[in-house]
Amino acid sequence: MKKFFSGIITSVILATSVLPTPSFAANSAFTKAYGWYEAIHLEWSNDANASAASVEYKADDAADYVKIxxxxxxxxxxxxxxxxxxxxxxVYDIKVTTGEGEVIEKQDVSVAAKDRSGYGFYGLNGGLGGYNKDGTPKSDATIVYVDNSNKNTVTAFGQTGIVKIL
Structure with a gap:
């Protein structure tokens, strides 16, 4: 009798293990999307290839998106x-095309202006350093992206490495 029930249980287990199991891909969604001083921070879920994502923004009254x-x-x-x-x-609208090709959007993200009334800005007609008064980069600014992996190999102004660039 034990052998009979063992055989039935084994047959049921084998039969159910070969049946297709539905799997549902989780949709990507924003987990964070907030404005700060002249910046927006975004986080989204369920994107295994996020480094290939395309992120775009536009002022809410603008027609065209700008890719970052x-x-x-x-x-x-x-x-x-x-x-x-x-x-x-x-106020800005955000569009992310995930690395998986899914498009997620967020509207009406508010961005605040940075207070530039302090001593460091006293008497300046233009912005400080590479930025305009409104927080945007100056038209002739050179933007150099540096992280730990490229700090010694990044190039700008004919120099290589962040120490020589500075």
Whole structure:
């Protein structure tokens, strides 16, 4: 009798193990999307190839989106992270095309202006350093992306390595 029930149980286990099991891909969604001082921070979930994602933004009254540089998009443990920097205060719409090709959107992200009334800005008609007064990069600014992996090989102004560039 034991052998009979063992045979039935084994048959049931084998039969059910070959049946197709439905799997559902989880949709990507924003887990964070907030404005700061002349910047927006984004995080989204369920994107195994987030470093290949395309992140775009536009002022809510603008017609065209602007794509951010790929260096500002990175992979996190749960999906992707991006920072949109050097933008003016206002309200923005965001569009992310994930590395998997899914499009997610977020409207009405508010960005605040940085207070530039302090001593460091006293008497300046233009912005400080490479930035305009409104927080956008100056038209002749050179933007160099540096991280730990390229700090010794990054090039700018005919120099190689962050120490020589500075």
């Amino acid at each position: 540089d790929s260096e500002l998009v990175r992979t996190s443990a749960n999906g992707g992270v991006a920072d949109i920097v050097g933008i003016t205060s206002g």
